[in-house]
Amino acid sequence: MGLKAPFSTSFGTIHYRDFFIIEAIDRDGLSGWGESVAFDAPWYSEETVVTNEHVMIDFLIPLLRQGPISHPDDLGERFSAIRRNNMAKAAIEGAIWDLYAKQQGLPLSEALGGSKKQIEVGISLGIQKDVETLLDQIGAALDEGYRRIKIKIKPGWDVDVLRRVREVFPDIPLMADANSAYTLKEMDHLKQLDHFDLLMIEQPLAHDDIIQHARLQRELKTPICLDESIHSFGDAKNAVELGSCQIINIKIGRVGGLTVAKRIHDFCQAHDIPVWCGxxxxxxxxxxxxIAITTLPQFTLPGDTSASARYWDKDIITPEVTVHDGLIQVPKKPGIGYEVDQEALEFYTVDVLSFEL
Structure with missing residues (x-):
């Protein structure tokens, strides 16, 4: 699927997204749907579209053939012999969670234990060609009602940019996402971010670090939020206990699925650590x-789940996700609450593989 506009971070610029859409069909013909989130190159994590396909076909689907499961939570133990590859696991698990919720006649949000009827959302803005373009995009996002602005930063596109943003928008909820672009050698530079009243700085240091983030958090007034460093419940627990962050970004694909995402949420709730959905x-x-996972109570900060139309000329669900006054209404229908648009899915599809369990 081609993005309406290129999306740039410290990693690089994305023009197109490749996906696996997973359909899990039961004996009664009900379908559950999942989606992979790996990129085509291993710059966010070690996973890619190609490795996801290999792991799902050659390892995860054969593990499903070992016997029936009674609940989606059982997949964690079933898949435990396969290390990491969390995005591949989450793609399959998401389809089975959706199917399970439909079998129970419940919205996926309620099957997960969520209760919110609507969720607050913010927006993520990539690195732009100049600051004036960024300011225009922020103004447009605020006009659309988004309740938090996230700006991607990197060395050379950070302090001066944020200073200018604060001159024009002194009071908006604002955060910066570094995507691991800095090191502790730049601690004095990062301390300047404390001047801009940010909600948080997301993942300033290495993608696999929690130790140095703890040292940096002791020096910063701005809360650190960890993203790429959190791949498991154990990672989240260690980060909180070490003081590596004050906020955690939960991404379903990065942590291995909805079951693990919920477990991290529950731990953070018990330890008063705010979470949000990246x-x-x-x-x-x-x-x-x-949307479904964000209905859990400790998701207290607006997430990045903006409207479908922001990214796609035509999405693969109906109705598409819409945002009004910074809010998304949580669907009430069983499962994910949206129908897959078969015509759109067929238009984008390049290949189909089927497996009997």
Whole structure:
């Protein structure tokens, strides 16, 4: 699927997104839907579209053939022999969670234990060609009602940019996402971010670090939020205990699925750590899963699940995800609450593989 506009971070610029859409069909003909979030190159994590296909076909689907499961939570143990590859696991698990919720006649949000009827959302703005373009985009997002603005930063596109943003928008909820672009050698530079009244700085240091983030958090007034460093419940627990962050970004694909995402949420709730749902430039199925998990109570900060039309000329679900006054209404229908648009899905599809369990 081609993005309406290129999306740039410290990693690089994305023009197109490749997805696997997983359909799990039971004996009664009910379908559950999941979506992969890996990119075509291993710059966010070690996973890619190609490795997801390999792991799902050669390892995860054969594990499903070992016997029936009674609940989606059982997949964690079933898949435990396969290390990491969380995005591949989450793609399959998401389809089974959706199917399970439909079998129970429940919205996926309620099957997960969520209770919100609507969720607050913010927007993520990539690195732009100049600051004036960024300011125009912020103004447009605020006019659309988004309740938090996230700006991607990197060395050379950070302090001066944020200073200018604050001159024009002194009071908006604002955060910065570094995508691991800095090191502790730049601590004095990062301390300047404390001047801009940010909600948080997301993942300033290495993608696999929690130790140095703890040292940096002791020096910063601005809360650090960890993203790429959190791949498991154990990672979240260690980060909180070490003081590596004050906020955690939960991405379903990054942590291995909805079951693990819920477990991290529950731990953070018990330890008074705010969480929010990050985005991976999802299509409609992945966006629907994000909406469902965000209905859990400790998701107290606006997430990145913006409207379908912001990214796609045509999404693969109907109705598409819409945002009004910074809010998304949580669907009430069983499962993810949206129908897959078969015509749109067929238009984008390049190949189909089927497996009998």
């Amino acid at each position: 985005g991976m430039l999802e299509a409609g199925v992945g966006r629907a899963h994000n």
